[in-house]
Amino acid sequence: MLDAARDQFWMTGYAGTSMDAIAAATGLGKGSLYGAFGGKRKLFHRVYDDHCNATIDSANRHLSGDDEQAFERLTAYLLGHATACAERRQHGCLVAKATAELTEHDEVVAARSLITFENVQLALTGNLEACQRNGDINPAADAQQLAGLLLAVHRGIEALGKAGTDESTLRSITETALAALPRPPR
Amino acid sequence: MLDAARDQFWMTGYAGTSMDAIAAATGLGKGSLYGAFGGKRKLFHRVYDDHCNATIDSANRHLSGDDEQAFERLTAYLLGHATACAERRQHGCLVAKATAELTEHDEVVAARSLITFENVQLALTGNLEACQRNGDINPAADAQQLAGLLLAVHRGIEALGKAGTDESTLRSITETALAALPRPPR
DNA sequence: TACGTTATGGACGATGCAGTCAAGAACTTC
């Protein structure tokens, strides 16, 4: 039910989505929506919270595991994102969209977006540390800084994909980023 | 005059900006706005076009010049962007915002965004080739691919800055990206 | 079944919006 509301916001943004549209999409009456959530803004906050948690969970699920395959997981995570961005660019990422539209006028959204990015970076840091233990990344490098770089690339690919950059270019950027990570000295 | 309209769209997005607000901001009557531009959508396209051109010009101006200082210019361009993003007063913000909000429902905006990104990447490629001639970057590397990576980082920093990531973190990401560029063999 | 409580939903009011238009201002030309 919240999924239908999320998809509406996802497609047409916050200001561009009417409560009537959400009522139609969810099959609920407007009175029920207002009774259950208190208003458009609060409904969005609820939807956004759930979505951010799902995003963080997804990053943790994809990036954590045994050290041996950490680099493969990292590669799969980033390449999968590049492909997903190119394929469903009609939607893109709700976090990116909401952050761009609402962050400067809505403290709740701004805070939630920041926390989400920080948690994705944490998942990346944990993965990179596993890569270092496994000998795929130079252990002298600062894993947190590298994770920051990969997070920026991740968000950048999102932005480029939304503009219509084709999949092969997005994948090439991802591979270039992975190739630029510092290798351990031989 | 168009600057005032641009600032309105920049602040509150396309759907969130009323023509009355633009009339108030520009000091023009609504009739004049409609007479001069034909409607809200067309006015936005005009504003967006000018802004995209300014963004491309800015990239070219900052990144082109003699080979000797190419790497310094690249560093200054990216670090300047990181700082500007943290202060949330950057021109590129409108491109990110408009792309996120309108790209899937407005092919004019989508096309213009893509062209803008491609031109910024071109400016980056030219700069990196100068860096290669000057011995700051490995000449065996593919300058265009590296430029794609830097463009993604550039857009990613934009997105992170919007969420409220602090300036030192954004600058650190930029420095990590620059440090990851392949150096020439000694 | 009878009764109290809660959930539902669509009609409704108030407001805000994009876009129009006719009256008048400003400017040009002779």
Added chain:
DNA sequence: GAAGTTCTTGACTGCATCGTCCATAACGTA
């Protein structure tokens, strides 16, 4: 300065939207 032309303007229209309200349905309890 008069006549003609273009620009400017803000009140106005019709429609979309947010949020409310109340009649009604569903549910729980005894």
